[in-house]
Amino acid sequence: MSDQFDAENTLVMETTKGIVTIGLRPDLAPNHVAHIKELAREGFYDGIVFHRVIEGFMAQVGCPQGLGTGGSDKPDLKAEFNDENHVRGTCSMARSASPDSANSQFFICFDDTPFLNKQYTVWGQVIDGMDNVDKIKRGEPVADPDSIVSMKVSADVE
16 A cells, blocks of 8 residues: 555455445545545445446446436535545535535546546545556446445454
């Protein structure tokens, strides 16, 4: 694990393609990080599918219906747009047209996507397992999608 991220600010996401480790960035988006950790600790993400996966762009997950239409039962988040660029491995919140509509859906960038910069809230970075993200089945929607088996805060599993 990178020295930059402590166990309380690291997510271990087991997917149907393997383990993905995400370093959280509370320095960039403290409310989003707290929200994601709360949902992970409640088991919200366990079993949720990657419903929108676009080659060369990103893999999106976090809708309990698996359609990209829903979120958790918690209130939406106020945007915490920041200066962090959307590059390969960036974890950022999905939202509707309203900047303050992020809830539980997020995406992981496959490649640099500068057109997203300062439009979506960056809250983390894949620090290990990006090769497993690359293996996630593509589609919009995805036929027989891959899913998150479990997502936990590293401090809770060590």
